[in-house]
Amino acid sequence: MEKNKYKPWRSIPDDIRFEDLPTCPLAISDKGSIGNTGEWRTFRPVINKEKCTKCMTCWTYCPEGVIYEDNDELFIDYTYCKGCLICYSECPVNAIEKVREEI
Amino acid sequence: MSKILKPxxxxxxxxxxxxxxxxxxxxxxxxxxxxxxALGKNTIITVPASCSTVLHGMYPCAAVNLPMLNTAFESTGASASGIRAALNILGKKxxxxxxxxxxGGTTDIGIQSLSGAAERGTxxxxxxxxxxxxxxxxxxRSGSTPFGAYTTTTPSGKKQRRKNMPKIMAAHGIPYVATANAVYPIDLFQKFRRAKDEFKGDTRYIHIFSPCPPGWGFEPQDLIKIGKLGTETGIWDLYEIINGKFTLNNITMKIVQGKxxxxxxxxxxxxxxxxxxxSNNAIRRIQEEIDKKFQEYENSFA
Incomplete structure (x- = not known):
């Protein structure tokens, strides 16, 4: 059985029928199980790199786990950030701004 | 509790x-x-019907990168006991x-299977x-809804008091019972680590206060503030009951010590x-009850 055959439903190719899925209801874990939850946002949290002290408070409180550290800088994964703004209201140095999303 | 960790x-x-x-x-x-x-990747989870089933996603997708077994509402304790029995037979320790x-799945519907599992010391x-x-x-409304809270089945506020589930579990004589608060994630992490490492071989119970923005009626960005208020006002105490010995910790202990x-x-x-x-009268009554509770804590811990 090819490994890529049972990807989440969004990426199942058209030529695989429902009957071809495993008989045991075994789900496969992947990012974005409901889709790109970044589309839920009204406001986008933006980290001000100059003010940021890398205390990791935003990382700790993010319920979705979308804040990550790379090369000693913090980034937000906007594909999945739901825009709850907990990071914005909890940042001890106010280094996170909220910006309204535009369509 | 041992040294407090940092993020x-x-x-x-x-x-x-x-x-x-x-x-x-x-x-x-x-x-x-x-x-x-805290538990790491050598973990098998079992989840009844609840918000966490929603979080886990719908077949054929899953949002959590660990093996998870969905079970019926009333049988979480039984399901976990079954998984442990299977692991024992396979010799996986x-x-x-x-x-x-x-x-709901703990205090109302699932209490019998949980009580059974705790009595067997699974x-x-x-x-x-x-x-x-x-x-x-x-x-x-569930058995854990506090007095006065609006739910769709208690439109004018719940008239009954809530069930004290951690104390019910402590009465089973299990070695580790703890309460945690979702907005103190590091305290929660340490409690789970402790349950995993120090009390292996018996039932361990952790009760987590978990604020819910749509259900409680507050903005998502206030999650941390509301959760912290829960502990700072004395509504939700953080404590551990280890082999029957009651100890307060984190913020609750600092309040009792006067810090x-x-x-x-x-x-x-x-x-x-x-x-x-x-009503304001009801709030005054609740405040008196909490003052009394903290007076007792101060007598035994301060």
């Missing part, structure tokens, strides 16, 4: 993969993230079994995340829409 001491590996079905600003999601970080249920960690109503189905000033409960009640029907 940098927490493992970076995420077991909840982003893009889950949980609401924006979900307390459960935050607590779950840290509980799984190093796997943690986590039963993760909501307050080697499981049972965690109840308490968002104080059946939030998954749209905010119905932090306790806030009035009215701050907590007036920040949430679900307590809109609660």
């Amino acid at each position: 940098k001491d927490i493992p970076e590996e995420e077991f909840i993969l982003s893009g889950t079905r949980a609401c924006s600003g979900c307390g459960l999601s935050l607590a779950y993230r840290f509980a799984l970080k 190093d796997i943690t079994v986590l039963a993760w249920a909501g307050d 080697d499981i960690i049972y965690a109840c995340y308490d968002n104080e109503a059946y939030m998954n189905t749209g905010t119905q 932090i000033k306790r806030k009035p409960v009215v701050d907590y009640f007036r920040a949430q829409k679900r307590f809109n029907t609660l």
Whole structure:
């Protein structure tokens, strides 16, 4: 059985029928199980790199786990950030701004 | 409790993969993230019908990178016992079994199977995340809903008091019972680590206070503030019961020692829409009860 055959439903190719899925209801874990939850946002949290002290408070409180550290800088994964703004209201140095999303 | 960790001491590996079905600003999601970080990848989870089933996603997708068994509402304890029995037969000793249920699935529907598992001393960690109503189905009253809270089945506020589930579990004589708060994730992490490492071989129970923005009526960005108010006003105490010995910890202990000033409960009640029907007289009565409770704590701990 090819490994890529049972990807989440969004990426199942058209030529695989429902009957071809495993008989045991075994789900496969992947990012974005409901889709790109970044589309839920009204406001986008933006980290001000100059003010940021890398205390990791935003990382700790993010319920979705979308804040990550790379090369000693913090980034937000906007594909999945739901825009709850907990990071914005909890940042001890106010280094996170909220910006309204535009369509 | 041992030394207090910092965010940098927490493992970076995420077991909840982003893009889950949980609401924006979900307390459960935050607590779950840290509980799984504490338990590590050698874990099997069992989840009854609850918000966490919603979070886990729908076949054929899953949002959590660990093996999970969905079970019926009333049988979380039985399901976890079954997983442990199967692991014993297979001779696998190093796997943690986590039963993760909501307050409805623990205090109301699942209490018999949980009580059975605790009485048998099954080697499981049972965690109840308490968002104080059946939030998954749209905010119905549960045994854990506090006095005066609005739910769709108690439109003028609940008239009865809530069930004290951690004390019921402590009465089973299990070695480790703890309460945690989703907005103190590092305290929660340490409690899960402790349950996993120090009390292996018996039932361990952790009750987590988990604020819910749509159900309680506050903005998602206030999650941390509301959760912290819960502990700072004395509504939700953080404690551990280890082999029958009761100890307070973290913020609650600091309040009792006088290092932090306790806030009035009215701050907590007036920040949430679900307590809109609660009268000032009722709040005064609740404040008196909490003052009395803290007087007792001070007598035995300060």
